[in-house]
Amino acid sequence: MLSKSFFDRPAPDVSRDLxxxxxxxxxxxxxxxxxxxxxxxxxASHSFAxxxxxxxxxxxxxxxxYVYKIYGIHYCLNFVCRPGSxxxxxxxxxxxxxxxxxxxxxxxxxxxxxSGPGKLAQALGIDLTQNGLALDAPPFEVLAADGVHEIGMGxxxxxxxxxETPWRYVLSGSRYLSKPMA
DNA sequence: TTCTGGATTATCT
DNA sequence: GATAATCCAGAAC
Numbered sequence: 001m002l003s004k005s006f007f008d009r010p011a012p013d014v015s016r017d018l019x020x021x022x023x024x025x026x027x028x029x030x031x032x033x034x035x036x037x038x039x040x041x042x043x044a045s046h047s048f049a050x051x052x053x054x055x056x057x058x059x060x061x062x063x064x065x066y067v068y069k070i071y072g073i074h075y076c077l078n079f080v081c082r083p084g085s086x087x088x089x090x091x092x093x094x095x096x097x098x099x100x101x102x103x104x105x106x107x108x109x110x111x112x113x114x115s116g117p118g119k120l121a122q123a124l125g126i127d128l129t130q131n132g133l134a135l136d137a138p139p140f141e142v143l144a145a146d147g148v149h150e151i152g153m154g155x156x157x158x159x160x161x162x163x164e165t166p167w168r169y170v171l172s173g174s175r176y177l178s179k180p181m182a
Numbered sequence: 183t184t185c186t187g188g189a190t191t192a193t194c195t
Numbered sequence: 196g197a198t199a200a201t202c203c204a205g206a207a208c
Contacts, residue, residue, distance in 0.1 A: 038189075044189065045189085046189080052205070069203065071187090071190050071191080071200080071202080072203075076190085118190050158190065159188090160189095178190095
């Protein structure tokens with residue numbers, strides 16, 4: 001189980017170490033295969049313009065969940081690192097509670113259950129009520145990566161600013177990515 | 183108080 | 196490949 005001190009580091013460092021780790025919410029989840037780092041100096045980050053009511057948890061203590069809604073339809077789950085920085089969880093390889101995920105997402109191949117931030121949140125049952133929850137206490141559970149993994153890096157996806165910052169981290173060769181690494 | 187755009191996904195052609 | 200769906204924070208007035 002990862003403690004809050006694990007997250008009290010620069011977001012890119014945390015991102016790299018999260019690849020291969022296991023994320024569970026109420027026992028549902030799997031291995032993290034894709035994340036992106038954001039910090040307060042990053043124009044693509046919600047924290048770029050400073051603290052606001054919506055992103056205040058990003059400026060709070062490390063090791064908490066930051067959840068927001070995008071395009072009015074989907075939720076995205078972030079792990080707060082140092083104040084103003086966070087790691088966006090983009091994809092997970094389903095390992096636990098797959099039946100529950102398929103119930104929430106509809107019957108579909110496992111590779112499509114969590115292959116994107118919005119899908120991941122839906123599969124795990126994450127919404128705004130989870131915003132600000134601690135990651136080292138139930139119903140969340142984050143387990144350290146077991147063994148060595150080959151990490152791939154590249155430009156982040158779906159943003160309009162700061163695209164040149166290569167802070168996307170993936171598990172190389174995983175079939176559960178939102179988009180294959182170039 | 184009103185207006186606009188977004189770290190996305192599903193669906194249609 | 197293109198586009199609609201749909202809500203809230205932040206900016207503008």
